Amino acid sequence: MSWKDFFDRLGMNGTQWQWRIMRWQRRWEEWKAGWGSGRRPEGARRFKFCESCGAMLEPADTKCLRCGARAPRWLAWRIKRVAGLVLPSWCPVSTLILLANIVNFAVVAALYGLRAVLSPTVPVLMDMGALVPPQALHGEWWQVITYGYLHIGLLHIGFNMFALSQVGPVLEERIGGARFFVLYTLALAGGAAADLLMRGRVFIVVAGASGALFGLIGFGMAQGHFAGGAGGRMQRDFFLRWALYGFLFGFLIGADNIAHMGGFIPGAALGFVVEKERRLRGRLTPVWRVFAWLLFAATAAAFGALVLSK
Numbered sequence: 006m007s008w009k010d011f012f013d014r015l016g017m018n019g020t021q022w023q024w025r026i027m028r029w030q031r032r033w034e035e036w037k038a039g040w041g042s043g044r045r046p047e048g049a050r051r052f053k054f055c056e057s058c059g060a061m062l063e064p065a066d067t068k069c070l071r072c073g074a075r076a077p078r079w080l081a082w083r084i085k086r087v088a089g090l091v092l093p094s095w096c097p098v099s100t101l102i103l104l105a106n107i108v109n110f111a112v113v114a115a116l117y118g119l120r121a122v123l124s125p126t127v128p129v130l131m132d133m134g135a136l137v138p139p140q141a142l143h144g145e146w147w148q149v150i151t152y153g154y155l156h157i158g159l160l161h162i163g164f165n166m167f168a169l170s171q172v173g174p175v176l177e178e179r180i181g182g183a184r185f186f187v188l189y190t191l192a193l194a195g196g197a198a199a200d201l202l203m204r205g206r207v208f209i210v211v212a213g214a215s216g217a218l219f220g221l222i223g224f225g226m227a228q229g230h231f232a233g234g235a236g237g238r239m240q241r242d243f244f245l246r247w248a249l250y251g252f253l254f255g256f257l258i259g260a261d262n263i264a265h266m267g268g269f270i271p272g273a274a275l276g277f278v279v280e281k282e283r284r285l286r287g288r289l290t291p292v293w294r295v296f297a298w299l300l301f302a303a304t305a306a307a308f309g310a311l312v313l314s315k
Contacts, residue, residue, distance in 0.1 A: 099173035147307035183297040192220020192268040199267025220272030227276025
């Protein structure tokens with residue numbers, strides 16, 4: 006079976022996953038051979054790797070003996086290893102966003118029970134910060150942010166977090182953590198703004214990260230288009246297929262395509278901006294960092310306002 010073809014068809018990096026599976030198979034064989042011979046296998050020892058040259062290090066090593074680079078701490082290295090089982094690569098912003106969604110899901114379970122997790126009621130969703138346009142327009146501003154970290158059931162959060170875990174790290178590696186957080190948060194707010202504009206007086210309950218995810222798709226499509234070349238066209242066409250499938254799927258299941266488009270548009274606009282500023286060679290990175298911290302403060306303030314309101 007070709008694992009590469011299988012994961013490529015899912016829209017993931019097939020080559021990366023194929024090598025990962027091959028490593029797992031090799032380590033499994035080493036473990037079986039080691040335990041079968043009555044000795045502790047080499048893989049059972051505690052060790053870590055240098056992030057610069059890949060040399061094997063002891064847990065207590067603070068410096069790589071091969072290249073001299075600073076060695077990662079044992080706990081930090083293990084956390085990255087565990088995250089690497091889910092994410093294509095270690096990207097802190099994508100990881101923190103993913104964890105924030107999972108923690109919020111766990112809070113719902115702790116406060117309202119397992120039944121509320123599997124099939125949350127409208128009052129539970131409203132208590133936890135879902136977007137209700139009439140309320141948001143009459144003072145509950147925090148819903149513009151908090152709704153994106155709240156999900157309606159296991160299938161909802163599972164699908165969205167899987168998409169985030171595959172698309173997020175790829176874009177974060179390409180544009181940096183600050184730009185990625187700005188992109189994610191503005192797309193999230195854009196999805197809410199679209200619902201407020203189109204359904205301001207309609208009582209509906211909106212929750213989920215799909216507006217932000219469509220922002221990532223719009224960003225990838227626009228950046229690839231304006232980058233040009235064979236690689237840029239491949240990236241544009243790849244994200245274009247994601248967009249078409251996503252909007253069609255949303256139409257078939259009755260999802261909130263208004264919020265999806267509201268996230269897609271600012272994402273595409275930022276794709277154009279980030280690609281054009283690439284010629285400045287990072288001179289605007291400090292500005293992006295300031296903007297990212299301001300949006301992080303706004304996100305924290307939104308959750309703080311939600312807690313105080315209850």
